[in-house]
Every structure is written in structure tokens, then in C-alpha cells.
Amino acid sequence: MSSLEGKLETDVEIKAPASKHHEIFKHRPHHVSNHASDFVQGCDLHEGEWGAVDSVICWKYFLDGKPRVAKVLVEAIDDENNTMAYKVLEGDLKEQYKSFRVTTKSIPKGDKESVIRWSLEYEKRHDEIIDPHTLLEFFTGLSKDLEKHLGD
Template sequence: MALSGKRVAQIEIKSKGDVFHDLWKANPHHIPNLSPTLVQNCQTHNGETGTVGSVLHWNYFHDGKDCVAKTKILAIDEENKSINFQFVDGDFLKLYKSFYVYLHVDTKGSKHVVTWTVEYEKLSPNVPDPDTFMDFYKRLTKDIETNHL
């Protein structure tokens, strides 16, 4: 059984991808208001919001549990509407040696597609693949679309 893996989820949204990208880049502290059942809090822990190197502290609800995470922004690409995060602390790192999340918003004609890609390395073969976390991102995307976009 492989310890490293990759998961991808794509969700079509009805509104403009720029708005979704800007929310995650510049205003992640608004996400708890848009999906309070999944995300309870988001605060900038280090650095300046919306800049590479900044660290965000998250309180969220996953798999029936209250969880915490700190994510570091590794890259922001305005032209391609993408943001790369690394989990640097929190509950997920009890199961995974490394955990990276790539958010990309693509616009093709009138269609806007949000792609979440997760790359991870498990601490042991007994750790499940993060499929429930991909479901979390799908639900979060739909909540944001419903309540904001």
C-alpha cells in the first residue's frame, strides 16, 4: 500500500471564478460566515493575509470532530487563479507526514470550475486516504457559492 497519494475534486460553480479566488486569497476570514457548519474560524497567524508565506489558523468541523489546522500559503498565481497551501500544524499532521492543498479556478467560456488537489504522505499504511477531506472541500465550495457568490 502506497503511503503517498494525490486526490482531485472538481466542482462547477455558477459565478465568476475571480470572486472565489479572491475570497481564498485576500479574505479567508469571511469563510466561516459563508460555511459556519464546516469552518468556525480563520485568522491570520503570521504574515499578511493574501501573501506568500502567511500562515492561517483554522478551526473546522471534519469527520464529526472539531479540528484545528495551520496552513501556509506557498504560492499565489493571479493569472491562473491558483493558490497553494501546506498544512504546517494541526490535527491532520497526526495522520499525515505532509499535506498540500492546491486550489485552482478555471474559466472556460461561461463555465467556472474549482479544482481542489491534495497531495499527501501518510505516516503509516493504516491511515486512510483523505477522501472525506475531498468531500469537505466539495461541500465547502458549494456553501460558499450558495452564501456568497
């Protein structure tokens, strides 16, 4: 791994079933903004269908005090392990990173609790770019906001 490549991970405990967290990102990502509007303002399907590998989704989100956009390809869905992987194709992250992947895994912890593991893998365009720690904080906050809705 070169010094420009990196991986960050965080675990977020939520009081909601892992299956519900996985399900909203798989089948209803366009509903995320209804429950976590401080983080996500919208999500549009550009190609394919909701919940399908190779679909292209455009996220509108708020990070570091600014509105941002990320067009992503759904690379993998593993329902058995409540895992989804995305590859960023276009948008703000591509200005600083040659490649950027986001993986979310919803791990059951009892019936009504789970641990959401967010993983970021990236390659920076140059060595003055800082690691995307604020994006991990973003995903932590997003999961916590969704917890209020999914825990019902």
C-alpha cells in the same frame, strides 16, 4: 512514489465567477466562516498578511463529525491562474500525515460559472491510514456553500 504517498483531486462546478472564489481565499479567508459555517468556524492570521505568500493561517473547521484545526503556510499564489497552494504545518492532519498540501484552482467557465479544482497531496505516517476522501467531500461542500454567497 511510495505506497504512503498519494494525490486526490476533485472538480466542483459552481455558479460564481472563478475570480470571486480565488479572491475570498486569497484576501478574505476570515470571511469564509460567515458563508460556510457548517464547514469552517474560523480563520486567523498568525504571520504575514492576508493575500501574501509565506503567510501563516490557522483554520478551524469541522470534518468527520469533529472540530479540527490546521495551521497552514501559504506556499504559492498565482493570480493569473486563480491558484493557491497551502502546506499544513500543524494540526489534526499532521497526526496521520507526515506532509500534507492543499491546492485550489478556480477555472473560469463562462462569465458566471467556474470549476473549482481541489488537489490534496500527502504522505501518510503508516499504511493503515486511509486516503483523505472525506476531506475532498469537505472541500466540495465548502465550495457549494460559498457558491450561494459568491454567485450574487
